[in-house]
Amino acid sequence: MLAKGLLLYLAAEVAESKTPWLQIIITLVIGVTGAGFASVLNAIFGKKLTDAKADAQIVHNAQEIINELKERLAEVQADSKDKVRELNIEIQELKKTIQEERRLAQEEVLRLKSDIIMRDQEIQNYKQGRQ
Amino acid sequence: MPYRRFAYMTSRHQPYEIMLFIAAVSIGLSYFGETPPKSLEQFMPSWFLTYWYISVLVGGVVGLITLVPKRRTRRELNIVLNIERGALLIITSAIFGYICAILATARPIGSAIVASSLIFGWMSAGIVRLVQIQNSIRKLSEDDNAAARVV
Numbered sequence: 001m002l003a004k005g006l007l008l009y010l011a012a013e014v015a016e017s018k019t020p021w022l023q024i025i026i027t028l029v030i031g032v033t034g035a036g037f038a039s040v041l042n043a044i045f046g047k048k049l050t051d052a053k054a055d056a057q058i059v060h061n062a063q064e065i066i067n068e069l070k071e072r073l074a075e076v077q078a079d080s081k082d083k084v085r086e087l088n089i090e091i092q093e094l095k096k097t098i099q100e101e102r103r104l105a106q107e108e109v110l111r112l113k114s115d116i117i118m119r120d121q122e123i124q125n126y127k128q129g130r131q
Numbered sequence: 132m133p134y135r136r137f138a139y140m141t142s143r144h145q146p147y148e149i150m151l152f153i154a155a156v157s158i159g160l161s162y163f164g165e166t167p168p169k170s171l172e173q174f175m176p177s178w179f180l181t182y183w184y185i186s187v188l189v190g191g192v193v194g195l196i197t198l199v200p201k202r203r204t205r206r207e208l209n210i211v212l213n214i215e216r217g218a219l220l221i222i223t224s225a226i227f228g229y230i231c232a233i234l235a236t237a238r239p240i241g242s243a244i245v246a247s248s249l250i251f252g253w254m255s256a257g258i259v260r261l262v263q264i265q266n267s268i269r270k271l272s273e274d275d276n277a278a279a280r281v282v
């Protein structure tokens with residue numbers, strides 16, 4: 001509001017100047033000095049805004065990095081779960097194989113035992129026949 | 132070798148610039164005790180004469196203030212360069228107004244040319260320094276943006 005009033009006042013004063021080229025020079029000088037004042041004020045009071053913008057940018061970048069890391073962590077967790085599931089299936093299959101092998105081995109042992117008994121019986125019979 | 136724009140990142144002011152700020156403060160203060168030069172009085176309306184003197188005084192004071200702080204960080208350097216640019220803009224445009232006043236009112240025209248060309252030299256030096264400061268500010272901001280992208 002104050003700047004607008006000042007500009008209107010300056011414009012009215014410039015319009016009352018004697019010649020057009022004087023008006024141009026005055027306008028030019030006022031414009032460039034105004035730009036200088038604006039540069040000074042912006043440097044002094046605009047600092048906080050710049051700081052806030054820079055902070056917001058840093059927070060935004062950090063949030064993006066955090067999101068990216070979360071996504072990668074989720075991917076790694078999903079991969080590890082799949083791996084664990086596969087390993088469990090493999091372990092179950094191995095257990096079944098071991099049980100089957102054990103059963104076969106026990107059958108073989110029983111067969112061999114009965115074979116030994118039969119052989120032993122044959123030897124006894126042979127001995128008795130000789131006597 | 133490819134052309135590279137040279138950025139003036141020095142923390143020191145140039146001697147002419149310090150003298151320009153001191154002269155601007157002296158000229159601005161003289162308004163409160165001395166009669167203004169005839170060329171200015173004849174050329175400028177009274178309200179604009181007051182504005183001109185105040186601008187020169189403010190520009191000089193602000194320019195001298197930029198000599199005081201030590202520039203430790205890039206951000207502080209950026210702020211000081213912006214303030215310095217503002218001070219130079221104010222003083223340079225005021226010098227332009229003075230040149231116009233001399234050329235319009237001083238007679239004979241020969242003496243007007245001699246006086247105005249000396250002041251024109253100061254104004255040109257101010258413009259060159261302004262360009263240097265602008266390049267430094269742009270370079271700083273480009274570097275900061277690149278750093279922000281990396282982060």
